[in-house]
Amino acid sequence: MIKVSLQSVVGAGYRDFWNYTGRYRVAKGGRASKKSTTAAMNFIYRMMKYPDSNLLVIRKVYKDHKDSTYTQLKWAINRLQVGHLWECRLSPLEIRYKPTGQKILFRGLDDPMSITSITVDVGYLCWAWFEEAFQILNEDDFNKVDMSIRGDTGGLFKQITLTFNPWSDKHWLKKRFFDVESSNIMAITTNYLCNEFLDASDLALFEDMRVRFPRRYKIEGLGEWGIAEGGVFENWKEIHFDKWEISKREGVRSAFGLDFGFTNDPTALSCSLIDLKNRELFLFDEHYEKAMHNDEIADMIKRKGYAKELIIADSQEQKSISELRRYGIRRVKAAEKGPDSIRAGIQYLQQFVIYVHPSCTNFGIELSNYVWDTNKEGQLINKPIDDYNHLIDALRYSMEPIRKRDRGR
Template sequence: MSKVIHLKDVVGKGYKDFWNNTQRYRVLKGGRGSKKSTTTALNFISRLIEHPDANLLVIRQVFKDHKDSTYAQLKWAARQLGAYEEFDWKVSPMEVIRKSTGQKILFRGLDDPMSVTSATVEHGYLCWAWFEEAFQVRKEDDFNKIDMSIRGYTGGLFKQITLTFNPWSEKHWLNKRFFKSDAPNVFTKTTNYLCNEFLDEADIELFEEMKVKSPRRYKIEGLGEWGIAEGGIYENWHERLFDISEISKRAKVESAFGLDFGYTNDPTAMSAALVDPVNRELYIFDELYEKALLNDEIASRITDKGYSKEVIVADSAEPKSIADLRRHGLRKVIKADKGPDSIKHGIQYIQQYTIFVHPKCSNAINELSNYVWDKNKHDEPINKPIDEYNHFLDALRYSMERIRKRDKTKRGA
């Protein structure tokens, strides 16, 4: 290795116990900016160099998400440790190979179960697995299948599964299995931005502002504590892989697209769904969720996704933006009606549906997990939703407006 690792200089403080842990399960939840993913990437590059017979399997719910997350993080980590040239970095197929030993880092997605079960290495032992964004793994059984694959003789190397995630909802199986259990051979840790000495003043200010303006969000995204367990507005939703072409063949199924504008503090969010009014089912199959987008960039993102010819119902609070989007090629963007009690009526209508969310729509899942009824000064629920975790869900509500009105007319209500 061409560079000596100094935890203090390269990794910083707050992770020594995590770095050195060799228990079977190493589970790390944390807020944004807590350096949990970058530290994990540094740790694995260091370990692979230290143990020349070890190999690593990296798992995400959706395979395509690796390129801009785990793959990029591991490349960055190798550079930080002066070890980048020791590895071949391949994209097709996506894998990393250590030149001197043949050790591999394999990347797999749970959206392709066969690729996961067929993961094998030619040199050494597949002894470590890393589940990044583990909260997106909604089925404990999917985790168990990988857990069972990290078995057998490993030449004396320790076997370990590492999970890193943002703790969006207390209801998730991760909480019960690892944090509310006294199971042996489990290491758990919670970190947040306060242990990240590499953040600058502007980064810290964003969290301090969140602390004042959005204490509920600060608890989860700032401090890394578990999200809500009760009071969810949309309870009847499920994450599920589904075939869009099969759903679209159903009688009377139609598409529904909505758009909520954001910029500096809030993301611009687009929802894309198929609606089955006969069976009262709603299938969310795509999303846009990004901050600091100008109108031409919004139009470009939507066009690149292939939705430029769709009717998109957008937030009526920004008529200039709607006109601008039309000028940039989204000619079927229309404004939503924001009448009295429109939020309440929109929510009540969507609540009549069973919602299925494709696993790739992680922001939709996060919002559905955290969108709750607000509380009064006595900590009692009131008939009003919180004004947080609602950017995608506002877009979804806009998208359902035309269907709701048509449904209302048919029933003569």
């Protein structure tokens, strides 16, 4: 028999979270705070302890599970040294406890019918885990899943667990779980300071963030709520829409923009449809990834089917633009930019109602946190912060040719 010390593999800081059995268990926190890995280990431990339990794991977009929650739960199984007892399958995406047949099921809010009709073969569906819960902007989407955890559970406790980074204090999560007192809610805030498994290089990254990006450090470092005051874009909302139906509108045109990144910043691709007549902008796709080489960027653009589109890219990366052309992205060209181009681009985007497709989760984060900067007295100035702007910069670049033609009408 293998014996594993939970103290040694889980670490400190989550005792109450681990043992809580009330209806709602909520952990907001910064990056590297152990909230998601601790939740994953806790679910594996619990399912082995309670033979009638089953778990439903929810993300806003189903496809995001494979490289996040599914991988985290596989890691937790191996961390607890019980890999021989579990079967992990990719098609369908699920994890099964071999001795009993209990299951961990994965669903996305982009397919609500797959959630409302869910059943299990063994025991009861008594637990649900919302990972990256901040991405769920519509509280009703949460309520539908909450109501699905109902009925007889054979004496097991029913529980919804939510883990997320607290990007904005305007989110419904704050009002519902953190601004109330209830015996049925455990809401905690954690950060990297409780993660004893970080090494010196990890801690140095947070110190660099504290110095260079203090606003980001409060959210991603300390786990504090992002303050949305002074938002640059108040003209956006998240809605489901069919890009093919929008593209059929008279005069609608597409716009693609690319902002390069690597070590600290992501490469960001913005994809949108512009309805000039109705002053509507539809963000239908994005890419957001660090450490991408130019050949990988080209492959990503081809894989998405945009290789023949006009893509306006950051003009400071002329070498990268040249390499992308050599890799087959022939219509990529440099943004013109020019004096005061950031403010001019922002002012033009503010003329539109911006609709964000739910699959564009990083756009939602940037639009929520892109704010006007402040002076030494704390007063807002007419200049945005240089952060949470990678997709927004790509969007600005993509709009350059449209703005020039629009100005000449």
